Amino acid sequence: MSPLNDLKINLNGQYTFFLDQDVISKYSGSLRKMIKQSKRKRNKKKRIITIEIDDFPGGPDGFELVSRFCYNNGEISIDVSNVSTLYCCSVFLAMSEKFCFSNLFLQTEKFLEEVLYGSWSDIVLCLKNCEQVFFQADSYGLVDKLIFAALTKISRNSETFSSSSLSSFASSLSPEMAKNTPESDSRCISRSVSCGRSNEWWFDDMTTLSPSIILRLIMIIGAYKTNIKSLVLTRFLLHYLKTKLQTKSRTTTELMRNKLEYSDLADTAAKGVISAGKTAFSCRKLFWVLRVLSSFSLSRESRIGLETLIGEMLEQATLDDLLIPAGGSKESGFYNVDLVIRLLKVFVKNREEEISREKNMKEIGKLIDKYLREISPDQNLKVSKFLGVAESLPDSARDCFDGVYRGIDIYLQVSFFFFIFLSKSIL
Template sequence: MIFLVCCHHISLEHFSLSGKHKFLGYIRCKEAMPQPCDLAINVNGQQTFFINQKVLSAYSEKLKKIVRREKRKSHIKDSIIEIDDFPGGPDGFELVSRFCYNHGEIKITVSNVALLHSCAVFLGMTENVSTSNLLKQTETFLDGMIYWSWQDTVSCLKSCELFFTNADSSGLVEKLIFSLLGKIAHNTDIATLAASSSSSSSSPETASRFRFSSPSKTTPESTKPRSSSKKWWFDDLIILPPMIIEKVIKNMGAYGTDNDSLILTKSLLHFLKMAVLQCKRGAKRAALYSRSAYAGLADTAVHGVISMSCSFSCRGLFSVLRIVSGFGLSKDCRAKLEMLIGGVLDQATLDDLLVSGRDRGVFDVNLVLRLTRIFVHSDLLSSQKLKKVGTLIDKYLCEISPDQNLKTSKVLGVAESLPDSARDSFDGVYKAIDIYLESHPTLPFEERSRLCRCLNYEKMSLEACKDLAKNPRIPPDIAVQALKLQHSKISKGEYSVRVKVLKGPSMINSSGMVLYNGNVESLSPENQDTRMNMQWGVMELEKACREMKRRVPKLVGHDVNIMRGTTPYYSRSPLPKLC
């Protein structure tokens, strides 16, 4: 066994316990290494090696120059020379030292060839210094990568992660990627890979971008991957770091706005989803890379989604948004993705809208406001779609109202983001406001009054108005105003009633209810029940008005904390659970 270090007159006081054992091991092998160490080199500030200068300088002209320069600078014979940015750190330097102490021989494998090659380039271990030097040996080994298995190629590319800058600058990463893409080209239907969608075939110009440079020889059977899936290649590349994945896609000609491959887009989204999960679990890779390192890949995935939007459902688009949101997505890509989602907002569900908030809020309310704004201004807007979104937004309001960090302005913004025509009834909005007021008992009187301005009392049911009138959380002037409007509606006979025969102007709505717009007195005798119900409603409202007038002086300025025992007309269940 060849050891790296042979030193004289070294005090063990400077070593840790594990370092002492290692150093004593070197001393025991002194006879196998007769050259005394005359140089101390600290690699990347992590570890110091005590070596013989002549042994390493015989293979590295650069190391010889470094030693001369540093010693001339310090004028101290036993000074420590520091080398920064060494490929692979102490592990890389140890491999190089073994090569030098073993008279230019070392076992080169798929797992260490990338590191040895990068170290050889860094130290200038060329044929000009010594014949059959380390750089020549590693290049000879790499020339045979066409015969490597798929897994060996991926593994070698993965090993470049810790010294990526060195491996990339030397052209090694590019060489490995071309080998990788050559294997993909021999084992994948390129037309399928380059297809812009699952239902359309690619043009020759598009497919040509995926015909990678590869040797004319047929790839040996042993090098072919076993999987027959169309995206087998990307499933295996999941282990690679983001900067290498980015270079792979760039070499495929599908980076950024050039991405028009459905398979590549879905594979990228899967890769980003795994990165999100690793960040949440506190994985080691998550600590190595910031989320901004994935920004280019996120943009590429979104461009693919935009170019093939017909292949993604509304729920799928929301899923894409959740995945890419945390990766520093560019403003342009985010705007285009939100434009797609906003255009199909009528297909969304409540779960889709409940996107986690970025700031203090539980939910991302600003996102819903932007999507609603896009939907309202879309070209293909119909009354049916508008009312469907109106119902959805009312449910969303009820869900977000218990959030203690939700501001009144946000509730108003969501409630008023749709026109009145989007709602046949404002009962849902009132329910959300009541939940919000109950969850925010310290809300000032002015804020409560401001919050109620989004209610259209003319579109509230009789039961909702009666509950509003009795609700101690609602400002008295608001309650009186609502009751007056309801009283006038009943007096004019504007409520929907079920009758068999009506005389006078009428209109049948979609629910089978007959809207009677004439005078109540003109109803036929057979509709006495209807007339009695209307009269009863008027009496109820008049009674509620008298009660409100009596309570107004007491309610103004009253502490709302003692008014939380009422049960609203809709028999509200416990507050919605916050996700």
């Protein structure tokens, strides 16, 4: 160890750095203060001062960047991939102009100003970098500023958010952001024109961000778990969750770690779908929505709301729509029969006072008879569930019960042969 390394820093209880006191304290007000306090308390025989730092932004990687800055005479290459981390480190360590000219805080602040009024891609990359230091970036207001810049870009190149709502939020951040808005990004415009749905050009880029940042975005625009007025925002949340679900095999740990955030996003998306209702979503699309959102610990209230919406238009469903995998253990059956029973109850209740009740009932009766024949070969299907489906509709829904009888016949045959097979296996 070099004789100049007279400062030992234990970082986050796991990492150790040996540094020169004079070099590091020249730029950091916090470290300068901690060094002075340690000198008063230390044993004079010990040459090395030890400092404990917890919850440092970016962990050892962040501290290494700061060390490079200090040992390189206050210079470091700042780009969109590290500026968020460096900014949070500079605030955490009080690296302001009070202690050194053109200190790290000033350099990162100037760079971020260019980003906020710069290109769409730079804003997204900075938000991505915030994930490594999310707690500090959120506390220091950096996440809010970047999200506002992103929302402004979106609103300028689509009709997703109202300018008035963004202006009110901007004024809460700073007077300058209320007056100034980012220049229109040519990349955004070109993508808007080439994209079939111009309001959705930003979807794929934003799906790269963590659920914490997306949740913060939802909170900022006041749509958290409320009736979202923007259909585009609802579609984005569905697209975001679908994308995360498709990569679930590669990011299982990440999904579990952010389970609460994903659940909140799913509930917010469900509120938006329910608010939009039948005019915006077909019956088949609603089945898809239910499948996607149910994978993220959807709340009971949201699930009931979606099921009610589907049940009210169940006559539009097809057999494929109803054949939803149970998702649990094989012992409970292959298909989610309980869901179909709940949907049928909603449908029957909703049709009791309608004039077109008889015609719709006949159609749904034919559909359910097909469904019974499809699920009857399931060896793990309980009798109570089979009967629950068959008895969910009134007698008026069928001209005859041939379809039900065929389903029962298949079910009994499968159960009988399965019983024989088990008996032989035991013997």
